[in-house]
Amino acid sequence: MAIAGVELRRFLKDRSNIFFVFVFPLLLVVLLGSQFGGEGPTGRAAVAGPPSELRSDVVHRLEEAGVEVTLSEADAVRQQIARGRTDVGLFLTAADGTSLAAGRDVTVDLVVGSQAGSRLTVQHVRTAMDGVADQAGQVAALTGAGIDAATAERALRTAAADASRPRVTVTDADGEAQQFAGLGRFDLSAATQLLLFVFLISVAGSATLIQARRYGVMARVLAAPVSTRQAISGEALGRFSIAMVQGVYIMAGTALLFGVEWDSWPLSLLVLAAFGAVAAAAAMVVGSVMDNDAAANGVGVGAGLVLGALGGCMTPLELFPDTLRTVAHLTPHAWAYEAFAEIQRHEAGLLDVAPQLGVLAAMATALLVLGGWLLERSLDRAL
Amino acid sequence: MTAATTRAAAGPPAVAGDVLVVEGLVHRYGDLVAVDDVSFRIAPGETFGLLGPNGAGKTTTISMVAGLVPAHEGAVTVTGRSMARDPVAAKAHLGLVPQELAIYPELTARENLTFFGRLQRMRGKELDRRVAEVLELIGLEERAKDLTKEYSGGMKRRLNIGVGLLHRPALLILDEPTVGVDPQSRNAILESVEALAAEGVAVLYTTHYMEEAERLCDRIAVVDAGRLQAEGTRDELVRLTGGVDHVRLSGAGDIGAAAAALRSLPTVVEVAADRSALTLTVRDAARAVAHLVTAATAAGMSLDGVEVSRPDLESVFLHLTGKALRD
Numbered sequence: 001m002a003i004a005g006v007e008l009r010r011f012l013k014d015r016s017n018i019f020f021v022f023v024f025p026l027l028l029v030v031l032l033g034s035q036f037g038g039e040g041p042t043g044r045a046a047v048a049g050p051p052s053e054l055r056s057d058v059v060h061r062l063e064e065a066g067v068e069v070t071l072s073e074a075d076a077v078r079q080q081i082a083r084g085r086t087d088v089g090l091f092l093t094a095a096d097g098t099s100l101a102a103g104r105d106v107t108v109d110l111v112v113g114s115q116a117g118s119r120l121t122v123q124h125v126r127t128a129m130d131g132v133a134d135q136a137g138q139v140a141a142l143t144g145a146g147i148d149a150a151t152a153e154r155a156l157r158t159a160a161a162d163a164s165r166p167r168v169t170v171t172d173a174d175g176e177a178q179q180f181a182g183l184g185r186f187d188l189s190a191a192t193q194l195l196l197f198v199f200l201i202s203v204a205g206s207a208t209l210i211q212a213r214r215y216g217v218m219a220r221v222l223a224a225p226v227s228t229r230q231a232i233s234g235e236a237l238g239r240f241s242i243a244m245v246q247g248v249y250i251m252a253g254t255a256l257l258f259g260v261e262w263d264s265w266p267l268s269l270l271v272l273a274a275f276g277a278v279a280a281a282a283a284m285v286v287g288s289v290m291d292n293d294a295a296a297n298g299v300g301v302g303a304g305l306v307l308g309a310l311g312g313c314m315t316p317l318e319l320f321p322d323t324l325r326t327v328a329h330l331t332p333h334a335w336a337y338e339a340f341a342e343i344q345r346h347e348a349g350l351l352d353v354a355p356q357l358g359v360l361a362a363m364a365t366a367l368l369v370l371g372g373w374l375l376e377r378s379l380d381r382a383l
Numbered sequence: 384m385t386a387a388t389t390r391a392a393a394g395p396p397a398v399a400g401d402v403l404v405v406e407g408l409v410h411r412y413g414d415l416v417a418v419d420d421v422s423f424r425i426a427p428g429e430t431f432g433l434l435g436p437n438g439a440g441k442t443t444t445i446s447m448v449a450g451l452v453p454a455h456e457g458a459v460t461v462t463g464r465s466m467a468r469d470p471v472a473a474k475a476h477l478g479l480v481p482q483e484l485a486i487y488p489e490l491t492a493r494e495n496l497t498f499f500g501r502l503q504r505m506r507g508k509e510l511d512r513r514v515a516e517v518l519e520l521i522g523l524e525e526r527a528k529d530l531t532k533e534y535s536g537g538m539k540r541r542l543n544i545g546v547g548l549l550h551r552p553a554l555l556i557l558d559e560p561t562v563g564v565d566p567q568s569r570n571a572i573l574e575s576v577e578a579l580a581a582e583g584v585a586v587l588y589t590t591h592y593m594e595e596a597e598r599l600c601d602r603i604a605v606v607d608a609g610r611l612q613a614e615g616t617r618d619e620l621v622r623l624t625g626g627v628d629h630v631r632l633s634g635a636g637d638i639g640a641a642a643a644a645l646r647s648l649p650t651v652v653e654v655a656a657d658r659s660a661l662t663l664t665v666r667d668a669a670r671a672v673a674h675l676v677t678a679a680t681a682a683g684m685s686l687d688g689v690e691v692s693r694p695d696l697e698s699v700f701l702h703l704t705g706k707a708l709r710d
């Protein structure tokens with residue numbers, strides 16, 4: 001429809017848009033990708049304590065998980081944390097090793113730094129420690145069954161080696177580290193920036209709707225032989241195509257430039273379409289309620305950033321405390337984030353993401369009805 | 384073949400008679416009655432003016448005629464199609480030039496025209512040809528590829544009008560198209576309206592400039608406070624003031640005697656005197672003036688100036704509303 005076409009055209013012609021729409025998102029993908037990316041060092045841990053079997057075991061397991069490990073004196077470790085050179089510090093004592101070998105419970109000290117990635121690294125450390133404890137437990141069980149400790153340990157190691165590749169990934173474990181399994185370095189940041197920008201740019205774009213009303217263009221459109229309903233759906237479609245252009249661009253751009261795997265393109269596009277519809281409808285609401293285009297632009301950027309942050313576009317949703325995570329699900333971002341997570345990490349099918357798509361579709365419909373109604377009312381002010 | 388003729392051939396036969404019939408229109412904004420029982424008709428090729436000060440209700444009236452706001456009472460019929468019952472058909476025959484510059488600043492003139500042409504259901508070659516025609520008509524061919532935000536005020540106004548003309552509407556509605564325009568562009572706009580009327584387009588023109596109404600309009604409605612105060616040709620309206628002119632005789636000598644002599648003449652309605660001049664209210668001043676001069680001189684007044692002023696729409700407005708048209 002002509003109205004949709006002209007809105008898209010205006011959007012693409014606005015030079016100030018080009019940086020924000022086409023350059024900035026990719027920059028952010030790189031920036032955030034290096035912070036939360038799945039490959040390369042997943043985090044940094046400093047381990048203090050005398051050399052022991054426990055220590056080498058933990059270090060080995062951490063390195064397996066991709067964590068960069070440094071060994072230092074306890075004081076040096078504390079300094080590293082304070083200076084942000086490492087995400088977590090793990091303090092082992094000579095006693096820990098022997099206790100564990102003896103099958104007793106062990107409590108080790110862990111100090112967590114304040115960087116964004118720290119919480120993720122903590123999960124890696126926990127997982128590593130659990131692994132160590134499991135093995136100690138198994139050894140203890142086997143020894144209890146009459147096998148001497150050295151043999152038991154050797155047998156277990158062999159078993160572990162044999163059973164290796166395919167390694168068993170426990171997906172239902174609550175360790176966050178496992179939740180990020182299956183992600184390439186930029187996959188996560190590409191998905192989150194996709195959501196952030198599609199929404200932000202759409203809502204900020206509601207300014208053009210306000211301009212159209214103020215310029216009298218809306219009046220002229222309505223004086224043409226088109227029904228109000230046609231005019232409103234044309235507007236909605238215009239907003240939607242803006243969201244899609246932005247979204248498809250980020251998907252294609254990140255896939256080509258950074259090798260981001262969207263895994264299932266049709267499914268990812270479907271999620272994008274559902275999310276884009278929500279963004280477009282939100283833009284209609286803002287564009288109808290507000291009368292000042294500059295203010296609408298500001299509100300669009302502000303709301304886009306806040307909702308984006310809340311919906312997991314800045315810090316992965318998995319790292320949210322539980323209550324915040326519940327609140328986050330008021331945002332469309334969170335639902336779309338989940339859907340992308342399912343698709344990218346777990347090769348989910350249509351059925352798996354149906355709940356998220358359903359919620360997004362419901363949000364879009366509700367906002368669209370509201371936006372259409374508000375727009376129709378706002379047209380009175382256009383004259 | 385043009386869009387208009389194609390449509391006319393396909394649709395119901397063109398209605399003989401009035402292009403626009405407006406009957407008893409009322410529109411309220413809350414308690415304010417912005418338009419109060421307004422009725423008028425426009426024939427093909429006729430230019431009809433709504434003359435009134437800011438806030439008189441001109442734009443609101445036009446918005447109802449164009450189907451942008453609902454009429455709370457009354458009816459609008461464009462070329463026989465009811466705006467209330469069949470808005471899409473009624474709108475197909477009207478072109479609106481809003482008071483604001485209703486064009487997209489980030490698009491070129493050609494893109495603007497093409498977009499609005501599409502809304503008028505024009506397509507392909509026919510649309511391209513018509514866009515080129517209109518660009519020529521409004522003198523913007525050379526700048527057709529420039530963004531309209533780089534245009535001068537007058538160029539934007541011309542494009543604004545061009546968009547309203549694209550689909551060759553039977554009725555062109557212009558809402559104060561010359562506000563904030565330099566004299567040269569204003570003249571160009573008035574000329575193009577005259578040219579359109581000559582082609583047979585019915586024009587509904589609002590303004591608060593009486594000179595424009597006088598120059599362009601075949602018939603004029605004087606509006607104030609939402610009501611049509613009077614309607615007719617310029618001369619008919621002027622006659623409402625009593626059909627009298629003013630003659631000012633200035634000079635020296637026996638002004639008192641001259642006043643008495645003139646007062647006795649049958650064409651003179653009223654005489655006001657001051658120390659150096661007489662102001663006469665006279666019927667048909669053009670013919671009487673020579674006689675007035677003779678009579679005044681004979682009574683002992685030596686004249687050094689004669690000024691005849693015919694009533695204009697300004698005096699009509701003053702007569703009807705007790706207010707000046709300009710603020």
Ligand SMILES: Nc1ncnc2c1ncn2[C@@H]1O[C@H](COP(=O)(O)OP(=O)(O)O)[C@@H](O)[C@H]1O
Nearest residue numbers: 380381412417436437438439440441442443444
């Ligand atoms: N959207 C609106 N809401 C409330 N009052 C309005 C609105 N539009 C116009 N008015 C009022 O209606 C009256 C007529 O306005 P308008 O039709 O714009 O007059 P004009 O075009 O002759 O200047 C004015 O008093 C104006 O303040």
Ligand SMILES: [Mg+2]
Nearest residue numbers: 441442482559
């Ligand atoms: Mg007005």
